[in-house]
Every structure is written in structure tokens, then in C-alpha cells.
Amino acid sequence: MRCTVRDLARMKRRGEKIAMITAYDSSFARLVDDAGIPLILVGDSLGSTMLGHRSTVPVTLDDMVHHTAAVVRATSRALVVADLPFFSYATVERAVAAAQRLLQHGGAQAVKLEGGAGQAATVACLVRNGAAVMGHLGYTPQSEHAVGRARVQGRGRAAAQRMLADARALEEAGAFALVLELVPEELAGAITARARIPVIGIGAGARCDGQVQVLHDVLGLDRTFQPRHARRYAELGQLAFAALSAYAAEVQQGAFPAAEHGSTMDAAVLAEALAHAARQEDQADGSD
Ligand code: KIV
Numbered sequence: 001m002r003c004t005v006r007d008l009a010r011m012k013r014r015g016e017k018i019a020m021i022t023a024y025d026s027s028f029a030r031l032v033d034d035a036g037i038p039l040i041l042v043g044d045s046l047g048s049t050m051l052g053h054r055s056t057v058p059v060t061l062d063d064m065v066h067h068t069a070a071v072v073r074a075t076s077r078a079l080v081v082a083d084l085p086f087f088s089y090a091t092v093e094r095a096v097a098a099a100q101r102l103l104q105h106g107g108a109q110a111v112k113l114e115g116g117a118g119q120a121a122t123v124a125c126l127v128r129n130g131a132a133v134m135g136h137l138g139y140t141p142q143s144e145h146a147v148g149r150a151r152v153q154g155r156g157r158a159a160a161q162r163m164l165a166d167a168r169a170l171e172e173a174g175a176f177a178l179v180l181e182l183v184p185e186e187l188a189g190a191i192t193a194r195a196r197i198p199v200i201g202i203g204a205g206a207r208c209d210g211q212v213q214v215l216h217d218v219l220g221l222d223r224t225f226q227p228r229h230a231r232r233y234a235e236l237g238q239l240a241f242a243a244l245s246a247y248a249a250e251v252q253q254g255a256f257p258a259a260e261h262g263s264t265m266d267a268a269v270l271a272e273a274l275a276h277a278a279r280q281e282d283q284a285d286g287s288d
Pocket of ligand 1: 022042043044045083179214
């Protein structure tokens with residue numbers, strides 16, 4: 001049975017911490033699901049982790065639907081949240097159409113969008129139409145051109161007041177959960193304590209109801225990048241690099257494949273096939 005938004009609400013009430021992680025394809029999504037992680041985010045971070053973009057801005061709705069469907073196909077237990085990409089929710093009408101594609105064609109169980117009180121009407125409309133919506137406050141990567149590079153948000157008095165009001169507005173609009181990205185832990189703790197919905201942090205300290213991380217950061221898939229807010233639980237990038245180098249060397253040296261990687265056939269059958277081919281080639285040469 002898939003995790004539901006009600007299960008998540010129950011976890012918050014009981015004080016059970018919620019683990020969430022991104023996934024973008026079937027192989028890793030299956031591992032995440034098997035590991036019992038209840039919430040998967042098909043984040044638009046796939047722009048940089050999977051598609052080679054520098055940011056989330058170029059990610060399209062088609063990209064999101066494609067990767068969401070792959071994640072949904074490989075999972076049966078986690079609730080899958082898909083990011084509404086940049087500008088796909090610039091108007092309520094566009095948000096409805098984009099969410100419909102992610103939920104119907106991608107098969108996600110929920111969508112996530114960035115922004116505060118200014119997005120409350122959009123959240124309310126999606127929720128009124130039966131969608132489960134997750135909000136995203138603090139550093140919002142889709143606005144990088146407007147707000148600048150990734151840095152902690154909400155340290156000042158006005159910014160903290162605004163984030164508290166934004167969190168309340170999203171909850172009142174019907175969001176089932178909130179992500180807080182790069183927020184001081186005291187403010188994240190206060191928002192978590194005031195909210196009746198689960199608050200999931202990334203770089204927002206331990207007082208949130210749960211944590212979300214980018215799969216590539218946690219598994220060390222990118223050997224050159226390590227954000228401060230992430231802990232590497234494995235060095236898969238190093239492992240993969242060593243494995244690929246060994247594979248290339250063995251192919252070059254003729255050490256791979258070995259006999260057990262192939263198959264054999266009866267020598268007489270091959271001799272017959274070669275003789276047949278030679279006869280046919282002779283005939284073709286004769287008719288030229
Ligand atoms: O796209 C993403 O991976 C995200 C997380 C950083 C929360 O939005």
C-alpha cells in the first residue's frame with residue numbers, strides 16, 4: 001500500500017520523523033522504495049542531477065512527466081511528489097493543466113510548487129480539484145535569477161515574519177506539507193511547531209518533522225559537489241568511477257569477456273553455414 005497524506009499527518013501527530021529523498025529514474029526509485037522511505041520527490045533538481053543543466057530553470061513539464069512516470073512505475077509504497085517546473089504555474093490555469101499532466105500522465109500522487117502567500121490561490125484551486133499539494137519556502141531554486149545564488153533565507157526580522165505568514169497561508173490554502181530549504185533552524189522549528197501539516201527541511205535543522213535530501217548528494221554520485229547541508233552515506237561516484245575504469249582497461253587488454261560471459265556452438269554447424277555462405281557468394285559473383 002502506498003503511503004498517503006493521511007499517513008504523513010499521522011506521523012507528524014505521533015512525532016515520527018519523516019524521511020524524504022529525490023529520485024528520478026526506475027532503478028534508484030526501486031531502491032528508495034525497498035529501503036522503506038515513505039516520500040519520494042521527483043525534484044526539478046533533475047535539471048542538474050540528470051540532464052546536465054546548470055539549474056532547475058530549463059526543466060520542462062515534459063521532462064518532469066517523463067521522469068515521474070519512471071519513478072511511479074518502479075514504486076509501490078512511497079508517496080511520489082512531482083515538482084511543478086519553472087513557469088508551469090505562472091497562472092492558475094497553467095497550474096491546473098500542469099498538475100493534471102503530472103498526476104494523470106506521470107502518475108504522481110502529489111505536486112510541489114515554490115512560493116508563499118502569492119501562490120495560495122493556486123494551491124487552493126488545485127486542492128479544490130482534488131490534488132495534493134506540497135509548498136516550498138525558504139530558498140526557492142526556480143527564482144535563482146531573481147533572488148540570487150543559494151543562501152539561507154529568513155534571518156532578518158522582515159524575512160522571518162514573511163516566512164511565518166507564507167507558511168500559514170499555504171497551510172490555510174490546503175497544502176498537505178511544506179518543504180523549508182536553507183532556513184535557520186530556530187525559524188524552521190517555529191514554523192514546524194505552529195503548523196498542523198508536516199514540515200520537511202533541507203538545510204533547515206533537526207527541528208522539522210522530516211528531512212528531504214537530493215539522492216546524488218546522499219549517495220556521493222557527484223564526485224565534485226558536496227553541499228554543506230548534506231551527509232554522504234556512500235561514495236557511489238568513486239565506486240562507479242573505479243568500476244568503469246576497470247571495465248575499460250579489461251576490454252582494452254582482452255581480459256573481458258571471459259568464456260563464461262559468452263556461448264558456444266557446434267563447430268560442424270558453423271562449418272556448414274560458412275560453406276553455404278561461400279556457395280551463395282560464388283553464385284552471386286557468377287551472375288555478375
Ligand atoms: O528539486 C528538488 O530536489 C527540491 C529539493 C531540494 C527540495 O526541490
